[in-house]
Amino acid sequence: MTNELLNELTFFVLAIFVGFEVISKVPTILHTPLMSGTNAIHGIILVGAILIAAGADSPVTIVLGLIAVTLATTNVVGGFVVTDRMLEMFKGRQPAKRPAEAPVPK
Amino acid sequence: MTTIITLAYLVAAVLFILGLKQLSSPRGARNGNFTAALGMVIALAATIPLLHFTRAGLVIIAIGVVIGAVVGTVGARMVRMTAIPQMVALFNGVGGGAAALVAVAELLKFGVHPPFAEVFPSVFSIVIGSVSFAGSMVAFAKLQELMTGTPITYPGQQVVNGLLAAAIVGFAIAVIAIAAIPFSFLSLMLLALILGVAFVIPIGGADMPVVISLLNACTGLAVAASGFTLNNFALIVAGTLVGASGSLLTKLMSDAMGRSLANVLFGAFGQVHTAATAAAGAQGRSVRSASAEDLGTLLAYSQRVIIVPGYGLAVAQAQHAARELADVLERRGVDVEYAIHPVAGRMPGHMNVLLAEANVPYEQLKEMDQVNDDFKNADVALIVGANDVVNPAARSTPGSPIYGMPILNADQAKNIIFMKRSMRPGFAGIDNDLMFGPKTVMFFGDAKDSLTKLVSAVKAA
Numbered sequence: 001m002t003n004e005l006l007n008e009l010t011f012f013v014l015a016i017f018v019g020f021e022v023i024s025k026v027p028t029i030l031h032t033p034l035m036s037g038t039n040a041i042h043g044i045i046l047v048g049a050i051l052i053a054a055g056a057d058s059p060v061t062i063v064l065g066l067i068a069v070t071l072a073t074t075n076v077v078g079g080f081v082v083t084d085r086m087l088e089m090f091k092g093r094q095p096a097k098r099p100a101e102a103p104v105p106k
Numbered sequence: 107m108t109t110i111i112t113l114a115y116l117v118a119a120v121l122f123i124l125g126l127k128q129l130s131s132p133r134g135a136r137n138g139n140f141t142a143a144l145g146m147v148i149a150l151a152a153t154i155p156l157l158h159f160t161r162a163g164l165v166i167i168a169i170g171v172v173i174g175a176v177v178g179t180v181g182a183r184m185v186r187m188t189a190i191p192q193m194v195a196l197f198n199g200v201g202g203g204a205a206a207l208v209a210v211a212e213l214l215k216f217g218v219h220p221p222f223a224e225v226f227p228s229v230f231s232i233v234i235g236s237v238s239f240a241g242s243m244v245a246f247a248k249l250q251e252l253m254t255g256t257p258i259t260y261p262g263q264q265v266v267n268g269l270l271a272a273a274i275v276g277f278a279i280a281v282i283a284i285a286a287i288p289f290s291f292l293s294l295m296l297l298a299l300i301l302g303v304a305f306v307i308p309i310g311g312a313d314m315p316v317v318i319s320l321l322n323a324c325t326g327l328a329v330a331a332s333g334f335t336l337n338n339f340a341l342i343v344a345g346t347l348v349g350a351s352g353s354l355l356t357k358l359m360s361d362a363m364g365r366s367l368a369n370v371l372f373g374a375f376g377q378v379h380t381a382a383t384a385a386a387g388a389q390g391r392s393v394r395s396a397s398a399e400d401l402g403t404l405l406a407y408s409q410r411v412i413i414v415p416g417y418g419l420a421v422a423q424a425q426h427a428a429r430e431l432a433d434v435l436e437r438r439g440v441d442v443e444y445a446i447h448p449v450a451g452r453m454p455g456h457m458n459v460l461l462a463e464a465n466v467p468y469e470q471l472k473e474m475d476q477v478n479d480d481f482k483n484a485d486v487a488l489i490v491g492a493n494d495v496v497n498p499a500a501r502s503t504p505g506s507p508i509y510g511m512p513i514l515n516a517d518q519a520k521n522i523i524f525m526k527r528s529m530r531p532g533f534a535g536i537d538n539d540l541m542f543g544p545k546t547v548m549f550f551g552d553a554k555d556s557l558t559k560l561v562s563a564v565k566a567a
Contacts, residue, residue, distance in 0.1 A: 005223050015343045019350025026130035028448050029455035035319050036194045037129045038352050041122050042326045044344040045204045047153050048336050052211040053167050054157040066166040068207040073174020075201035080143045081182035087136040089459045
């Protein structure tokens with residue numbers, strides 16, 4: 001195994017733990033926005049799409065690159081905008097405070 | 107120079123983690139989205155300047171980014187609040203598709219015998235990304251009502267799906283061990299697309315949020331796998347974060363519905379019969395309906411009214427009318443509360459968002475556990491466009507697709523006003539005995555019109 005692969009595996013395993021830990025206490029009302037937010041984050045595939053599209057030189061790679069970049073950009077932009085639209089509704093109202101201060105009503 | 111890229115990716119990864127952290131508390135949720143978006147901008151900004159672009163490469167990237175940005179912005183801005191779940195499904199699907207295509211493009215570069223460390227993640231990304239793409243498109247079609255929301259099942263379905271999965275494993279081994287030729291990995295992709303469709307069609311529309319969440323986690327893993335193929339740290343970390351948090355979120359969502367994930371995904375098999383007999387049993391039974399004036403009087407002289415909002419309220423944009431009715435009742439001294447089922451609407455939290463938009467005071471929004479014991483003291487349970495979340499079959503009929511789902515005890519109220527557009531069954535595609543109950547009065551019509559009529563009736567009473 002190369003060093004690079006070992007490094008990558010380390011990041012991978014650590015990221016799994018962080019991913020579990022970071023959202024473990026999310027209240028129900030935020031399930032949908034959180035799903036939408038993580039959906040936007042995997043739009044990072046746009047970086048990968050740009051990497052493969054940059055060197056496109058044959059008809060096949062051009063078509064693949066074009067579709068990949070288009071789909072990935074839709075994912076990133078749409079993902080963040082739609083999440084923001086959902087969260088707009090919570091802005092400056094009581095719901096924005098209460099669950100954080102009193103997570104267990106009973 | 108690569109040091110700069112690596113450092114930028116590290117900053118981006120930290121911002122993604124902070125963003126997720128903020129997104130999971132109501133106070134910081136909106137900032138969390140901005141934080142994650144900033145991470146994305148930094149990762150992209152660090153990647154682009156150091157690339158060697160071919161002329162064609164530059165052109166297709168520009169075209170792709172412009173089209174994607176326009177489609178994404180317009181789609182996300184124009185969509186009605188009620189249609190947001192399917193929009194999320196769509197954006198998730200295209201991400202999965204992109205991950206699969208990136209892996210295909212990488213495999214093409216390596217020739218027939220790529221090193222194992224490249225080909226293994228590529229194959230994984232192609233399969234999972236394609237399943238996620240096709241599955242998300244079916245979820246979109248179901249929620250958009252382009253196809254039926256009821257589970258589609260046929261005899262031998264599990265065998266067919268099993269064979270599909272086996273064929274995919276076979277092709278995957280062939281690509282990894284024998285030859286990574288375009289024919290083999292394109293076949294792999296095609297089979298994975300078919301599996302994505304086959305996997306989602308037997309799942310009922312009401313369970314789509316859980317499925318979308320699961321496919322979201324899958325896309326995250328596909329992106330991470332593409333990251334291994336490209337040796338790209340940002341893709342690995344961000345994709346894995348989404349894969350892990352998405353899996354946990356999927357579990358939390360199915361917990362909120364009181365179901366196991368396995369029951370959500372595979373529950374439809376073998377239930378064709380039960381659903382059919384239940385539907386037949388409902389034929390020919392009669393329901394009571396009443397005029398707005400009668401119902402207005404009933405409401406006006408109640409002491410305690412619990413409103414149960416559902417998807418019908420969301421579709422009719424009736425949240426403002428509901429608040430108006432609540433205001434009128436409160437001025438007459440009636441106690442009004444809203445009972446919010448965890449999956450009311452079509453997504454967890456959907457209803458809270460809609461009612462918050464209509465300025466309903468937060469104290470009136472009661473979650474299921476808080477409100478369920480209050481129904482027996484309520485004079486009226488006013489069900490506005492909800493159905494499955496008050497269906498007693500979830501408690502009493504073991505064969506029902508929604509058996510075991512926690513429901514609101516609206517049937518325990520002294521009177522039940524059931525506002526609905528028609529007798530059509532709810533999203534789960536099953537009949538609701540509550541409509542035929544002796545305490546129940548049906549009030550047919552569009553939720554907004556009906557509520558407005560009730561407001562005038564209460565004022566007149």
